[in-house]
Amino acid sequence: MLKIKGLKAGVEDNNILKGIDLQVNKGEIHAIMGPNGSGKSTLSSVIAGKEEYEVEGGSIEFDGTSIMDLSPEERAHLGIFLSFQYPVEIPGVSVSNFIKTSINETRKAKGLEPMPAGELLKLMREKMELLDIKKGFLSRSLNQGFSGGEKKRNEIFQLATLAPKLAILDETDSGLDIDALKIVANGINKLRTPENATIVITHYQRLLDYIVPDFVHVLYNGRIVKSGTKELAFELEAKGYDWIIKEVEEQCI
């Protein structure tokens, strides 16, 4: 589904990603872990097409075609979804209005009619139940005055209603208490199908207790320095990142 080869990207003269290779297939969950500043969030932004990042080399393919020249909204229309680490506030725009606009803009791009109101409402209700979201949430201004947990839950709620092919969860666990974490993780697990894929970006192993990855990659200094299965995450939890960093540096010498 997603094929990244030799991806190099940065902001202005600052190289952040220094050659990333990553392949994600249908039905898989990948975890990308790494210390702060290793380039995790940059990777997710570059996949989503954020313009302030300059891509200096490599390629990103989605479903067999390059998405390098596509705008962020075009990538979204193809089914790439990014759950933001810091979701923005949009005052006066209700959660339901935002989701409605999002769904219908995506449908429009595919040449479809807007979703009938009744169907839309039913969809939202269904997903609210799935994520244990309270009534009244839909009419609140998007992320305005939301707690950290509510913001993240709102991201997953959008994920659930938009049902993308690829979901990238950028530090979704940060700011969540354990109960909220369970609800969010549970939601993500329920949304999993053999047809979609998920990339979980996280600093801690904690989230991976609830969302079990098929593959774990360690990102350090703009490169994936180690890949493995979920056991790698346990090892990181137990030993920290230092041993890998050391390993990498020894290789360099």
Place this chain on the structure above:
Amino acid sequence: MTEEDKILKEVTGAEYKYGFTTDIESDKIPKGLSEDVVRLISAKKNEPEWLLERRLKAFEVWKKMDEPDWANVSYKKPDYQDIIYYAAPKQKKKLESLDDLDPEMRKTFEKLGISLNEQKRLAGVAVDFVMDSVSVATSFKDKLLELGIIFCSISDAVIEYPDLVKKYLGSVVPTGDNFFSALNSAVFTDGSFCYIPKGVRCPMELSTYFRINEAGTGQFERTLLVADQGSYVSYLEGCTAPMRDENQLHAAVVELIALDDAEIKYSTVQNWYPGNEEGIGGVFNFVTKRGICHDRAKISWTQVETGSAVTWKYPSCILKGDDSVGEFYSVAVTNNLQQADTGTKMIHIGKNSKSTIISKGICAGKSEGSYRGLVKIMKSAENARNFSQCDSLLMGDKCGSHTFPYIEVKNKSAKVEHEATTSKIGEDQIFYCNQRGIGTEEAIALIVNGYCKDVLNQLPMEFAVEAQKLLAISLEGSVG
């Protein structure tokens, strides 16, 4: 959603879409302003002597006044001798019914999206249409009259209801109030008059549509709205003008009188031609709007200002009565080289009088937008309350937004609150929307409409939709 889709479609479409002219023969007088011109206007309208006298007095007052320069706008002052003060579309004979309307005029209505017949009946709106200096047509006059509601052009009202006009005209905005109101009092040509009798709730929206058509003309309309005790009316005005590379002057005066327990809701969607991207042409919109509230009366001003090259406008409330309520909801958009200095005055005289001010400024391009507001609590206004919120939204870094709140309190029991914020549409907000499949233009429309929601919610339903579209179009291409 269908409504919003339409909005989005229009965003990708046009620039100023009302920039056409109507090719119709016009009866106009030569340029310039003098006592003779004032007399000529009065004569053309077959006015009674008392009104001519008032006009002449106003002209004398105006001559001694200076054009105000305290507003935060800069423009080349109009040459008042280079303006045509009266231009009227020629009609062969007096209209028996709207079916007799000149075909060119009918086309104009259609282009402006105004339907004077069935459609509007369904929507429940009565329309008075003012082109250049005269009212061309008023719909539903008879139906309203059955309820005792008078809705007609002010010229007709002067002849048919002289007592009402004589009593209230100039009672809220006196002749010498300011430079532009004095000018208007001398040369006003037409506008709407409305009277709602005691205890009557006007069953439909009343609306006046103003259109400047002729080149070189100014529009000086006068609107007078009287809501008698315990009555209610919702009134809306819209305005457009052709694209011309000269500046045209629009100096209107609007007076509202809400007697005891009456309520007036006055909404404006102002879309005069704003000039082009280089700031050439556009309408100078110098308007005086004021209402007076008697006991327990309420006046609510809602304005969506997107057009005009320069706007100078402060719809105000004199809260004379005890327990009276004044409200001001405003969205003012400036783009390219537009300038707007707008706000309100709330003058609290009565006990327990309350006022609310919600002002949302949006500046894009190289435009300048200012909020200027006065909250004045007089000594007599025991327990007066005011809440003001003035927000500005900036797009890009070449525009400017300013807030000038004046507060004068002469009674210690008053409570006055003022909140102000300035924000920008962030790239992060746009990227967030993009990531959810929403393109940049649509994202801006979404964010701006969210920002203005508190004001747009005050507009009658169908006009709110109109206003949303207008906002999107006005800001087209302002980011990116």
